[in-house]
Amino acid sequence: MTSRLAALARWVRTPPRGPAADRAYSVALLVVGLVLLVLDVRMLGVDQPLADVPGGTLPWQVGVLLLGTTALLYKRRHPVLVLVVVTALLAVDVVLGGSLGMYLVLFDALFTVARGAAPRARAVVLGVLVALVLGVMVATVVAGMSARDVVQLTLVAGSLLLPPWWWGSDVRRSEVLTAEQSRRADAERARADLARAHADDVARIAALDRDRAVQDERARVARDLHDVVAGHLSAVAIHAEAALAAPPDESRDRAALTAARAGSLDALAEMRSMILVLREGADADAATAPAGLARVADLDVDVVGDVPTGVPTAVDHAAFRILQEAATNAHKHGGGRAAVRVTADDDALVLVVDNPLATDAGPVDPALTSSAGLQTMHERAAALGGAVEAGPRGDTWRVRAHLPLRRGSVQRW
Known part of the structure; x- marks a missing residue:
């Protein structure tokens, strides 16, 4: 029961639109109007026909009702013209004695203008409706009616003419609000898609x-x-x-x-x-001067202790390249010069690089960094069977490389 009431409320607030719905409304109004004519239910304040017509008023009123409901079929394309035609037919119906069915036709025509006509047309029609209500009030006062009758007739005129306009305006506002919400939802979805595409591009570039x-x-x-x-x-x-x-x-x-x-x-x-x-896919092209720990003095670092000599060439080169990359990272992201300590025994060479962390560094855009330096240090050590660890230690960033010296553990097929 609750779901049915909710569906009815949605229908009342936003009635369906389209040619099929227009035909259904016209047929429904025609049937209701015919039933009201058969039951002799007339509009309030109209008791007798104002003119005598041959054959009685009922056949003529049926014809007027049929013309009015037929005109409603064109209300979507020509709402103001249909309202004018229905108003003229209603005037004829009043002369014939008044039919409540024709008022319902006028109600639908007013609703359509308030819901879908152009802004200027809506303003003109609303002005005419207000003028009619005020005209009833002025006419009753001029006719010398009592204050009670003036108020009653003015309220009756307002209750007949203004409710369809108010309902149509409310439905139009609801449709505009719904369309705006749908547009915003589409824009939000488009922005979310762009953000996801940007994140994918950033990850792919990195x-x-x-x-x-x-x-x-x-x-x-x-x-x-x-x-x-x-x-x-x-x-x-x-x-x-x-x-x-x-x-x-x-x-x-x-x-x-x-x-x-x-x-x-x-x-x-x-x-x-x-x-x-x-084997990992790189090509050796132009030969360059070999690098080694003997070139530590070329780097902008502070060396702690002595640098071992006589280590295997591959380990010597790998250690220097790791030190070079760590010094570069310290210069870019650190807060001071890096301190280097290199030790070696019979089994391995250990390289430790410490540099202070920057205290005023802001957040780094992920699109501007890919951690390639750490990746190359890991690759360099892994090629020789070693390992590299990097990470913060309090207010210091430390890079520690462990490179085996024994050929049996370094050289692997």
């Missing part, structure tokens, strides 16, 4: 930046190792050439073979490191 940084780092590893491997192989070739150029000598030849073997093993170890990197 992923591309990380991938590009990783590829660049792998290519740089290969370039660094290129010269090292070439140096070892050149040493092997020189020792072999020297042994072949001189007369046979067992001790000298064994020393040359020993040196050649050591150089080839070193070259093989470095080659394995390079292959591990190249």
Whole structure:
């Protein structure tokens, strides 16, 4: 029962529209009007016809009602014209004795104008309605009626003419509000779609930046190792050439073979490191001067303690590149110079970089950073079997790299 009442309230507040609904209204008004004519239910204040017509007033009133309900079929396209026609038919019906069915037709025509006519047309019709109500009041006063009759007739005129206008105006406001809410909902959905698309683009750009940084780092590893491997192989070739150029000598030849073997093993170890990197998809192109911990002085850092020497070339290069990236990040995002401490034993080299955190740094737009620096440090250490940890420690940011020195744990196929 509650749901039915709610549906009826929605229908009253926003009646359906369309040609089918217009035809249904016209037929319903015609049927109701005919029933009221048969029952001789007339408008208030009209008791007798004002003119005699042949055949009686009933057939004529049926014809007028049929014309009025037919005119309502065109109310959507020509609301003001239909109202004028219905008003004229109502005047004829009043002369014939008045029919409550024709008033219902006028009610629907007024409702349609208030609901869907142009603003100027609505203003004119509303002015005419108010003028009619005031005209009734003035006419009753001029006719010398009592104050009671003046008030009653004025209220009757207002209750007949103004309610359909008020209902139609209320429905129009509800439709405008509904359309505005729908437009806002569409705009909100469009903004949400744009925000999601922007977030996807930011994530995709960040992923591309990380991938590009990783590829660049792998290519740089290969370039660094290129010269090292070439140096070892050149040493092997020189020792072999020297042994072949001189007369046979067992001790000298064994020393040359020993040196050649050591150089080839070193070259093989470095080659394995390079292959591990190249397997990830980077290409080694132009050769560059190898980098190592001996170049720590070139970086804008404070070195704590001595820097180990004599570590394997691949580890030396990886440690320097990790230190270089950590120093760059400290310069960009930190609050001061970075402090570096490098230690080594028989098993591993440990690199620790500490820098103060910035105290006045604002929030960083995710679209402007992709964490590529940390990613390349992890890739560099992982290629040698090591690991990198990075994160805040109180008011300090620490990067700690652990790089194995034993060939058995570093070089893996």
